[in-house]
Structures are given as structure tokens and as C-alpha cells.
Amino acid sequence: QITLKESGPTLVKPTQTLTLTCTFSGFSLSSSGAGVGWIRQPPGEALEWLALIYWDDDKRYSPSLKSRLTITKDTSKNQVVLIMTDVDPVDTATYFCAHVRRTSPRYFFDYWGQGTLVTVSS
Amino acid sequence: DIQMTQSPSTLSASVGDRVTITCRASQSVSSWLAWYQQKPGKAPNLLMYKASGLESGVPSRFSGSGSGTEFTLTISSLQPDDFATYYCQQYNNFPWTFGQGTKVEIK
Numbered sequence: 050q051i052t053l054k055e056s057g058p059t060l061v062k063p064t065q066t067l068t069l070t071c072t073f074s075g076f077s078l079s080s081s082g083a084g085v086g087w088i089r090q091p092p093g094e095a096l097e098w099l100a101l102i103y104w105d106d107d108k109r110y111s112p113s114l115k116s117r118l119t120i121t122k123d124t125s126k127n128q129v130v131l132i133m134t135d136v137d138p139v140d141t142a143t144y145f146c147a148h149v150r151r152t153s154p155r156y157f158f159d160y161w162g163q164g165t166l167v168t169v170s171s
Numbered sequence: 172d173i174q175m176t177q178s179p180s181t182l183s184a185s186v187g188d189r190v191t192i193t194c195r196a197s198q199s200v201s202s203w204l205a206w207y208q209q210k211p212g213k214a215p216n217l218l219m220y221k222a223s224g225l226e227s228g229v230p231s232r233f234s235g236s237g238s239g240t241e242f243t244l245t246i247s248s249l250q251p252d253d254f255a256t257y258y259c260q261q262y263n264n265f266p267w268t269f270g271q272g273t274k275v276e277i278k
Contacts, residue, residue: 086267096207096215096258098267111266112172145214152221157205157262159226161214 051075053085053146053162060168067133067169071146071162078104078124084149084156085129087120089142090164097142101149101156102129136169143167173197173261177270183278190246192273194259199239203263206235206244209272210255218257219244249275 057069069087076083086101100120101109110118119132129146143166147158174197184190194204202222207215217226219235222242232247246253254277259270 095271096260096269098260098269101267109265113266150220152224155203155221155262157203157217157220157260158215159217159220161216164214 051148051160053148053160055144055146055162055165057144057165057167059166060170061136062171063137063169064135067136067140067167069131069133069144069146069165069167071129071131073127073129073146073148073162075160076148078102078122078127078129080104082151084151085122086147086149086158087129087131088145088147088158088161089140090145091139091142094142099144100131103149138169141167141169172266173200173264173268175259175261175268175270177257177259177273179273180271181274181276183276184249185278186249186251188249188278190249190253190275192244192257192259192275194237194242194244194270196240196242196261200261200263202238203261204235204237204242205260205262206233207258207260208253208255209258215258246275 053073083104087099102120143164145164146162148160149156150159204222206219209215223235256274
């Protein structure tokens, strides 16, 4: 059974760095084909894909946020970390992490974490 | 980036109605499209993948079709549990992109 859970601060000040952790179980990120991504959703708005990391450490980022995002994995801890620098109130959102399923040659999100609400405010 | 446009944005329907939601891509995504259902305060739940693949455990009243740039999600007989917001998402090209959502409300 695949489960994911996001953790991190609920309140961050503008210009600070946000660090979010996704802790998962039910799969290994060292297994071929595995991957975890991050998606966010501002209150009352649509979903926005942010970043993705694969088992082989291949990383993909949203072009609009690439300069501010870093995604890393710790396979020994079953964790994926997303770092967002220089946050702004427009970054206020619920942040989700999700597992990707491979149906060659493509991947898509199947299992999602419950999400964590991050508010950016002074 | 590939833009995903859903219509309608809001849909009012009654239990038992047949409901169709459309998703259009700004360029071809082949069949690499997923549909998610989201209820307030919850994470999205995968319904369909590869345009017409029904996710395990999802009721058969849900179906998907389309390829290229035009896709539909159909609920054959709307049930009380189906009142929610539905999102399409393309995964043919990075950046992966979502539609703006379609809210299905009780009429």
C-alpha cells in the first residue's frame, strides 16, 4: 500500500526559504521506474505541477519556478524534499506530494499525500 | 507550455443525470491524459489515465475518451458521492499541466 505525507512549516515569512518533506511508504525510490512529484494548489484555485524526481535522480522542474526550486531524495529515509527560495504571499497554497506510476513510456500521478497548507505572510 | 482548458467551469446536475466534462489541449498530448476528482479539503483522486484507462476501484459509471487535443470525462449516472471538482492533466510533455477544474454542483 502506497502512502505519502507532507510535512513542513505552516507559516513562512516573505523572502524566506521554504523546505517541505514528503515521507512515503509502500515503494522504494531506488527501484527502477519510481518517482515522486510536488504539486500545489492556492486556496480556491487550480492545481499546479512544481517538480518531479525519478529513481535515477533525473529531476524536472516547472520552468516558471525553476530558479527557486530544488528537489532532492533520500532513499534511505524514504523521503523527498522540496526547497523553495525567496517565497512570496502568492506562494500561499496547499502543497501535495504524489507518487508517479510508469506506463511506458510515460508516467503519471496515482497516489497523493493529504497535502500541507503553507501560508506566506509577515 | 501546453494549456489545458476545461468546460464548463461549473456544472449543475441532479442525481441520475448523465454528465460530460470536456478538456481541450493547446497542442496534441496523444492519449497521455489523466482525470482526477477532488473534494473540498482533500487530495485529488485518480479516476482515469491514458485518456480512457479506468483506475482500479473507480466505479464503472466513469468513462473517458479522446486523443490528441480533445478529451471527455463522462459520468453515466451521477451519484451523490460524485459532487466534486474534476481536473484533467496532460503528462505528454513537461511541464505537466492541469486544467482549471470543473465543479459539479447539485442542481
